[in-house]
Amino acid sequence: MTLFLNLKGYAQKILRRGSLFYNILQELKNNEQLSYEQLINYQNQKLRLTVKKAYQTVPYYRQLFDELKLTPEAIKTIDDLQLLPIMSKSDIRGKEKQFVSNAVPWKYKTTTSGTTGTPVNLFRDYYNINFEHATFWRRRSWGKCSLDDPMVILKGDIIIPANATKPPFWKYVSSDNMLLMSSYHLSDRFIPYYLDKLRNFNSSIIEGFPSNIYRLARYMQLHQELPLNFKAVFTSSETLLPHQCQVIEEYLGQIFDYYGQSERVAHFSHCEHGNNHYVMDYSIVEFLPTKSSGLYKIVGTTLHNAAMPLIRYDTKDFVRISHRSCPCGRAFPVVDLIEGRQEDYIATPCGKFVGGIGIVFTNVPNLIEGQIIQEEIDSLRVLIVTTENFTDDDRNVLLKNIRERLGANMEIIIQKTAAIPRTKRGKFKLTLSKLNSKYGAQRELYSELSIQENNNHYGNSTAQFTGSR
Numbered sequence: 001m002t003l004f005l006n007l008k009g010y011a012q013k014i015l016r017r018g019s020l021f022y023n024i025l026q027e028l029k030n031n032e033q034l035s036y037e038q039l040i041n042y043q044n045q046k047l048r049l050t051v052k053k054a055y056q057t058v059p060y061y062r063q064l065f066d067e068l069k070l071t072p073e074a075i076k077t078i079d080d081l082q083l084l085p086i087m088s089k090s091d092i093r094g095k096e097k098q099f100v101s102n103a104v105p106w107k108y109k110t111t112t113s114g115t116t117g118t119p120v121n122l123f124r125d126y127y128n129i130n131f132e133h134a135t136f137w138r139r140r141s142w143g144k145c146s147l148d149d150p151m152v153i154l155k156g157d158i159i160i161p162a163n164a165t166k167p168p169f170w171k172y173v174s175s176d177n178m179l180l181m182s183s184y185h186l187s188d189r190f191i192p193y194y195l196d197k198l199r200n201f202n203s204s205i206i207e208g209f210p211s212n213i214y215r216l217a218r219y220m221q222l223h224q225e226l227p228l229n230f231k232a233v234f235t236s237s238e239t240l241l242p243h244q245c246q247v248i249e250e251y252l253g254q255i256f257d258y259y260g261q262s263e264r265v266a267h268f269s270h271c272e273h274g275n276n277h278y279v280m281d282y283s284i285v286e287f288l289p290t291k292s293s294g295l296y297k298i299v300g301t302t303l304h305n306a307a308m309p310l311i312r313y314d315t316k317d318f319v320r321i322s323h324r325s326c327p328c329g330r331a332f333p334v335v336d337l338i339e340g341r342q343e344d345y346i347a348t349p350c351g352k353f354v355g356g357i358g359i360v361f362t363n364v365p366n367l368i369e370g371q372i373i374q375e376e377i378d379s380l381r382v383l384i385v386t387t388e389n390f391t392d393d394d395r396n397v398l399l400k401n402i403r404e405r406l407g408a409n410m411e412i413i414i415q416k417t418a419a420i421p422r423t424k425r426g427k428f429k430l431t432l433s434k435l436n437s438k439y440g441a442q443r444e445l446y447s448e449l450s451i452q453e454n455n456n457h458y459g460n461s462t463a464q465f466t467g468s469r
């Protein structure tokens with residue numbers, strides 16, 4: 001297994017850090033010095049190239065432009081994007097070949113990571129793989145990390161057999177000077193072994209899903225362990241919750257959370273000042289106002305993947321936009337909060353959709369983690385993992401937190417459990433809604449989460465961004 005991981009690691013390193021990598025990394029570092037207007041120019045220039053190639057080599061876009069009686073030259077700037085329809089995963093599913101360029105001979109295949117429906121195949125070219133890796137390392141440089149720093153990864157990788165009961169619960173991958181740790185063995189019984197290994201490995205970076213990193217930090221808090229002091233803690237792929245931040249930063253180090261998706265149409269990243277930046281040289285993001293005040297839908301356009309360009313792709317994720325600038329001086333606009341996926345919202349009997357629900361688990365003593373499952377419009381099942389000291393008073397704090405946000409009209413069933421199941425990719429889901437499969441997804445079209453009519457273009461929403469440079 002270790003030999004396989006090392007061979008795979010070296011092969012990936014050759015691919016990702018190819019001849020293009022260092023040039024792209026330098027370009028990305030230079031982009032941090034650009035003004036907001038220069039970044040818009042950069043996006044427009046890449047957009048024109050993307051649209052031209054898409055029309056020339058991608059069957060779906062050739063047909064779409066022809067049907068709309070548009071030429072690629074009609075899309076000169078971001079504002080022109082509104083001439084094209086918004087599309088989503090369901091448009092691609094089963095028709096992937098239509099979205100793939102016939103001019104890119106070698107493509108790397110991945111799949112979407114969604115938990116609902118059949119995964120969609122996605123394709124990337126060699127440039128995109130190097131670009132993505134360069135983005136990854138620029139992000140790490142924001143945490144003062146360098147290319148040679150040893151790192152610990154605590155994501156959803158299957159590293160050792162599920163039934164393993166003694167260490168090592170990790171594998172060292174020499175190609176990347178990286179310790180891959182299993183998140184499936186993070187229990188009170190085994191965490192002491194993890195902590196011993198982490199103290200000896202002496203890594204400056206730890207990266208993983210927030211729930212896994214928090215599990216480790218929460219154990220340290222409950223058992224009064226000494227902090228580990230990483231230079232940077234990188235988290236992604238799940239919504240980072242306020243109560244998780246507090247404990248992680250106290251026991252492990254400063255958090256640099258980032259947001260992305262397999263489709264690679266939008267990227268937001270925390271800088272050293274804790275602000276979440278819309279990374280403008282990665283893609284174009286349209287922030288489309290919804291009927292809920294201050295809440296915007298994230299629709300993205302790839303700028304660096306000729307193999308499968310996605311134009312105006314609806315991520316089904318939501319964000320709140322900030323008016324703040326950041327002392328770091330980068331002109332990338334600051335966004336406030338990634339509210340999470342449409343499917344993560346809780347619907348209430350009075351017709352509201354409530355997001356950011358993870359906050360209900362804040363300040364609940366002796367709670368390790370919790371998940372909210374909605375099977376009916378008027379009832380929720382809340383699964384919780386607790387320490388043995390969890391009391392009825394603690395349960396009442398949780399109940400009060402939920403009622404404050406969702407009203408008194410819902411039945412709330414709190415159930416203790418030994419562990420909350422993860423998805424196939426090892427991700428923790430804060431909420432699970434079974435309403436769509438029961439009642440159909442159409443209801444969302446009429447909800448406050450839908451995009452405002454006649455207001456769905458870039459200019460309206462991004463007029464708020466003036467940039468800090």
Ligand SMILES: [Zn+2]
Pocket residue numbers: 271272273275277326327328329330
């Ligand atoms: Zn900043």
